[in-house]
Amino acid sequence: MLNKKVVLIGGGNMGHALLRGILKAGLTPPENFTVVDIHEGKLASLKEEFGVNTATDAAGVLAGAEVVILAVKPYTLNDVLDGLSDSVESGQLFISIVAGVKGGYICDRLGKDNPVVRCMPNIAATVDAAASAICACGSATSEHLEVSETILGAVGEVVRVEEQHMDAVTGLSGSGPAYIYMVIEALCDGGVKMGLPRDVAMKLATQTVVGAAQLVKESGEHPASLRDQVTTPGGTTIAAVHELEERGLRAMLISAVATATEQSRALNKETTGEEPSGD
Ligand SMILES: NC(=O)c1ccc[n+]([C@@H]2O[C@H](COP(=O)([O-])OP(=O)(O)OC[C@H]3O[C@@H](n4cnc5c(N)ncnc54)[C@H](OP(=O)(O)O)[C@@H]3O)[C@@H](O)[C@H]2O)c1
Incomplete structure (x- = not known):
């Protein structure tokens, strides 16, 4: 059991899957878990289903959190990060499952040298059969990777990769x-x-x-x-x-993975303004 205070930002498809997996594995009790989403109806149903705390504003619930999971779409990430910057505490581990966006960008935007672990699970997390990859960013250590591996491991299999491979992971197992x-x-x-x-x-x-x-x-x-x-x-x-x-079945699938990998790189550019490095 991790028994950590966890805040999950984004209670959508993947957020729901991670929440369910974490609680089912008994990694932390529901009273230690807060879900943040902009939809009050969604929060009410998550509260009823899992007995977790809920909030519509992350800034008010970050105090004392040890792990913050970012599970929003890439196009909403900047708004979420804007709202967090005043309340984030250094040392809080940020686990991001946001497609495409580099961990270093999240770390820079938070501004407190937080450990960030970038992850790419897939939708099979909803049936505990995800294929996930994780990588350490910012000040993340092997201890942070272990915590993230335990969390993602609650919904499937996890491999560790270098961040340069995360877009290819997105193209292969994410999509x-x-x-x-x-x-x-x-x-x-x-x-x-x-x-x-x-x-x-x-x-x-x-x-x-x-x-x-x-x-x-x-x-x-x-x-x-x-x-x-x-x-x-x-x-x-x-x-x-x-x-x-x-x-050409095999050539088609190889091209599909390559195209989705490029799209993941483009998502980083759209969200962060950074030019793709081609890694
Ligand atoms: N789905 C997949 O197969 C998959 C696989 C791997 C990784 N991912 C990544 O996981 C992330 C989440 O994907 P998803 O499919 O779970 O998305 P989703 O179902 O849209 O869930 C995101 C939730 O966050 C809410 N939200 C929007 N702005 C917010 C804010 N400012 N604060 C708090 N919550 C906010 C969304 O509301 P609205 O609906 O109104 O926007 C929605 O309820 C994405 O970055 C995606 O790239 C997804």
Whole structure:
């Protein structure tokens, strides 16, 4: 148990997922947790669901907080930081899940050399299956990384990376669930095209993706080796693999990750005014 006083700014999709995960893991009791959001209705329902404290203004609840989680959209971050600067205390750990925005910018804007840990979870946090990456920024130490790892670990798996890789993480695992939803939808449509009832096709498509991923994870084998094991010479699977290669499935996914990575770099520029460094 961390048992720290936590303030979560932004009680939306990701904020809700983190709040649920942290409380479910018993990392801190609800009375130590304050959610800040501009929507009173959202706050009332979070209070009812989790028994946490709520506020519409972060400045009034920062005193004594040990961890502040920033879970607002990039375009609202500057307003949030403007509102915090007078009440932030040095030593408060800021954990930012804001896409694209560099930790150093947040640290500079806070103005008190706070430790900042930049994180990129994904929407699977809502079912404790997130793929998250974290990196230390500003004065953050390995102790701050450990606290952040414990928090993000409550909703899935966590890897540590250098900040120069955070945009690529955003392009791969941050945005990745959307690519896989498209894959599931398309597999389902393929089944429907070939005569399967839609509910049956959806169940089979979804479990195929879950099962294939689970096998990669549990066997530790390279996906290409697993694929080779299921492609019988002259069989159905190799015929489909040929089709996928001809139509460029792998090249498409590689380009998708690269494009989303560039978009993450652009988000930093939009929010901070900094030119992309190309890292
Ligand atoms: N969703 C994902 O899959 C995902 C994955 C990884 C990282 N992220 C990052 O996580 C962050 C949050 O994403 P999300 O999907 O959870 O967004 P979201 O659902 O829009 O949640 C953000 C919440 O913060 C509220 N808010 C706006 N201004 C505020 C302010 N000044 N003070 C307090 N709260 C304020 C928003 O209200 P309004 O709705 O009125 O703006 C909303 O309720 C983003 O930076 C995103 O890049 C998201």
